[in-house]
Amino acid sequence: MYGRKQIPCIGISFGVDRIFTILKARHEKEKARVRGSDVYVMAFGGKNGLLAERMGIASMLWDAGISAEFSPKVKPRVQTQFKAAETGGVPVGVIIGEDELKAGKVKVKVMGLPDGHPEKEGRLVEKSELVAECKRLLAEEAQKANGA
16 A cells, blocks of 8 residues: 555544544535624724724614624724624625714725725715615625525
8 A cells, every 4th residue: 555665553543534524514514604794884093993983883783683893992903894894704894984974974885896896995875874775785785695
């Protein structure tokens, strides 16, 4: 089996093929697992990282029956927030900034769009229309997932 040399050995078998089969099944199960949230609330800049505002928007979404999350850090980094949303499989992001909030608006973005897509950067909506816009986008994402 190992050529013409005599190779003395002692060993034990754990059933490597069975271990890999189990690991593969677990991996597939985790990929198919339902995501944790539907919306990730992010902030750019602002005093105290707009933590109170992020909490308020998340609360508004929760009251409407939409699962949402945000970074609990006072001043989270932009890249960290986007990475958390992407790795969590969150389909919609709500992005807030001081200027937008002063105007009574927030930016809503479908996560994972390819470069060059017309809505890659998201779009501004009135804060009062946020719940309806999130529900619309989530319904569209659900239709895409069911049609695929």
